[in-house]
Amino acid sequence: MEKAEDLNFIYRNPNEPIEARVKDLLSRMTLKEKVGQMTQIERRVATPSAMKDFSIGSILSAGGSGPFENALSADWADMVDGFQRSALETRLQIPMVYGIDAVHGNNNVYGATIFPHNVGLGATRDADLAERIGVATALEVRASGIQYTFAPCVAVCRDPRWGRCYESYSEDTEIVRKMTSIISGLQGKPPQGHEKGYPFIMGRNNTIACAKHFVGDGGTHKGLNEGNTISSYDDLERIHMAPYLDCLSQGVSTVMASFSSWNGSKLHADRFLLTEVLKDKLGFKGFVISDWAALDKLCDPPGSNNRFCILSAINAGIDMVMVPFKFEQFVEDLVYLVEHGEIPMSRIDDAVERILRVKFVAGLFEHPFADRSLLDIVGCKPHRDLAREAVRKSMVLLKNGKDPRKPFLPLDRKAKRILVAGTHADDLGYQCGGWTATWDGKSGRITIGTTILEAIKKAVGDETEIIYEQYPSTDTLARQDISFAIVAVGEDPYAEFTGDRSELVIPFNGPDIISSVADRIPTLVILISGRPLTLEPSLLEKMDALVAAWLPGSEGEGMTDVIFGDYDFEGKLPVTWFKSFEQLPLNVESNSYDPLYPFGFGLTCNKKKAIQ
Template sequence: MGKVEEDMNCIYRDPNEPVEARIRDLLSRMTLKEKVGQMTQIERRVATPDAIKDLSIGGILSACGSGPFQKALSSDWADLVDGFQKSALESRLGIPLIYGVDAVHGHSSVYGATIFPHNIGLGATRDADLVQKIGEATALEVRATGIQCTFAPCVAVCRDPRWGRCYESYSEDTEIVRKMTSIVTGLQGQLPHIHPKGYPFVAGRNNVIACAKHFVGDGGTDRGKNEGNTILSYEDLEMIHMAPYLDCISQGVSTIMASYSSWNECKLHANRFLLTEILKDKLGFKGFIFSDWAGLDRLSDPRGTNYRSCISSAVNAGIDMVMVPYDFKKFVEGLIDLVESGEISMARIDDAVERILRVKFVAGLFEFPFTNRSLLDTVGCKLHRDLAREAVRKSLVLLKNGKDPKKSFLPLDKNAKRICVFGTHADNLGYQCGGWTMKWSGGNGRITIGTTILDAIKAAAGDETEVVYEQNPSADTLARQDFSFAIVAVGEEPYVEGLGDNSELVIPLNGTDIISSVADSIPTLVILVSGRPLLLEPLLLDKIDALIAAWLPGSEGGGIADVVFGDFDFKGRLPVTWFKQVEQLPLHIGIDSCDFLFPLGFGLTCNKERSLD
């Protein structure tokens, strides 16, 4: 077990002792260097055995896609993580690591894992029970690879679709986001009937440490700018953006991540009022606060604020575990120096380490530090893919169904003689999954295992039905008169964070022209694959026969065919207001305006019944 003191019966090693007693005992044995090590989280690429052991590193993470090698299987991940854990247990005190990953819509760094719809699609379902089940499935697939922590859920309330993280938000409506926080219970397990307020909770080896993010107001920045400035009174910040965190805390969420963004020009990573006085003191949060990736670096200003000052600002504000992916030695040395000089108190260090150890003890990491390999078969299993397919079905929002108010266009006839399928997103699994899939920015093509929209259409079509596919419709194909109907799938390329900030919101990749050319020739269903509402010109809407907002559905395109061909009806309702022109933005539930294309809560069924929240 390592070079721990001779007394192997020490309190912190005894699972029968109360957690707080174990924390006090272990903390009393730690040096300043070991405490600072526990506050440090590093990227696995630089995590050498010597660094882990000598510095008593508290956490490791894999950036999205940072695995053992390309297309590594779950067992390869388990070997990787267990190797790091072995090094941690060989340190003087044998404190296990917390290993984190961005499993934000399934275990999306692992080849063959189940990829669920991104949050905006789940918000369209309004189904808290479904979202909790998705949390349970994700937890199993994450723990199967030895990882114990996911940096999820994002509980941002997105007030502007120009924001590049719009799809990571469940809704523009605070109440819908609050409802979807049920995923915390799915990830961590059902909270006991009697549980201390604000205390972290992880039920067992089939559950993971959840992380509510990004505290707070990241979805409300001015003009939807990523890492921008949220200009609000404290009362509005609390009512709109902070409320979902109360629900997460009430479910025992173990960690919370600070936002890169600012509130009234004060960066959250340095905001002691919000991180300590509100989150920890007023709300009673007893877990620990993560910084975001290299979040301390964001505290530098154009005048060249030095890194030492960044460390001081963040730690004194209330950050407990600091994500310093690569240059961690500089952080460790800087923090030790700040404590020895008195600029950061030992009490602040002890508070941070107590919180980190509390989560590790509650999560059972001391008793079960290694992978539970009996879970390996859960990764990408049929049960989880069926759940993802159900989520796709329930997330689809039908925005138009027929040019004639008395006649529906959908459902389509799966036994039609000849169907044509067009568009950049019809047969592209990477586009279908979006960002945070196999790598940070997502990918193009068959990046993992799954079913594209075209795959699903072919599987659903009758034995006598011919399915003709072209990514870009040719003039010869459009000139044919023997198609029963066309299905056009277009939308956004994958993007993440600030790379997705967009002030125009037009359908990219020539999507509008593809729709127009097909709809001029053939009765057309358009499936829009996107992380947010996009610009839909009135002339374009008039041309098409039916329109579905499919969001970013993930790996199980079969859910789209299930609904398009009538095996299931549409249930999804808009989680955001659909604008007419980008000049209207921000346009959301808090704006006194009715000049929208489709309101929050809109969604048709095949029977033309309109559903509104």
């Protein structure tokens, strides 16, 4: 059989129009090759024979699934290029596309710049900042050979009990819409007159983006991950669908369907929303991808009827399926369903056209391999400076002084002696949160970065003594010569359902640490969390100052920039801070709105105090 390189095929000519290339390539494909393009598999099963025998169209890394522990970008590029060589040995030499959850920087890769999670970026309200973060993230992703990131999440989180709350920019639809500017950073900014809904990727320094999770994932009942969003279509459209209009205007190339349901209908099988609304009404021309093994969950018990699940999802409008391991069975079942007329060939052709369109737009046929010239940019100073800027702009000052006339912040960097305490003061993993190094994150020095403690030491210099104790001893607390204390406490890392909570308390005895210190020493509390947590009035009263730092990522100096007064606080609450857990769900549209701190709250302070 002739190979593509032996013939002058239209699809191999970069000077031909993209739609002509798509049509030409599609006409040359067998059913099995088409199904292969619709299949995305995890890298651990992507053997050379699997890639060639099944014409696999896409590979992904699950969170933490890399070449080896602490692999650098060059190691990733070597791995991805190896997979690409296998893909290019197929009959038609269609390049595979590699996807990864680079949701706050290229967070799977050791040494990459880790930006604040989305909830922190939402506190900045800074669309230009989000776009610049998209540019930097795209460069660091492409340096690793990867062309596709499953980001951004444009969910509108209406309940902090949801384990993905930190992946949402805000409870407010308009803020989420504003922050979709990250897509123009990731993919490049489309020119004037660009056709809305048509995928757009500028060039080799950009990545394919993915708006997720369509639609309503942030509005599930009681904040349950993969739960049920109960709403009218008008509310679904007004609250949860609106950000997708901005994504489509920017040429977002892919959309991921949500694990969740809308009024009991699972999104992965909802033809009305995926096809009639997203594709037909909104004009989306990229491809719709499933979430991780999501098709298995379309039957009860999960995975009990593979063919029914595949039939439901593909006919509903899913184009690429994240299998991720049982791909042989998936290919066999999908081919069977097409050959027996249960899935029309027109639906397969539509899916493959969309996938090929994105691959052509992304330039994968011309540049399938990693650009090694980008390796030096990973974790570079300009990117870390950008992350530091994002951190300081995301800090929300909730309390500043027990007496409003006597602000506690900014702190005096020339203080004689400072106590630094708490479980999160010197833990980079806690600072970064989930989706960092692993799927749900972990404690410790998981990457390259600066902890709060290290940032404090840099900020004050050698003349100030820093006493660091996670759990301060009685003797330390009894000292009379400590100027003030900085206590950093917060949540442990989590992702998706592992973060669903039936209560939102500060873990690791955080309140006890705060109380023991604040009872004896003037205290600033820095709360590291992906969402508001319960703050009892008696505990809040003891604090001299309180800062919501969200999940700031690798650049801890962004926090010291504001607490020591080099910059003023700019962050405003992107979500409502509840008084009691029983109030939930509580947001600005609630009938009885009585928060501890309202949406949009955020103090400023006189930064000149510490630097006169």
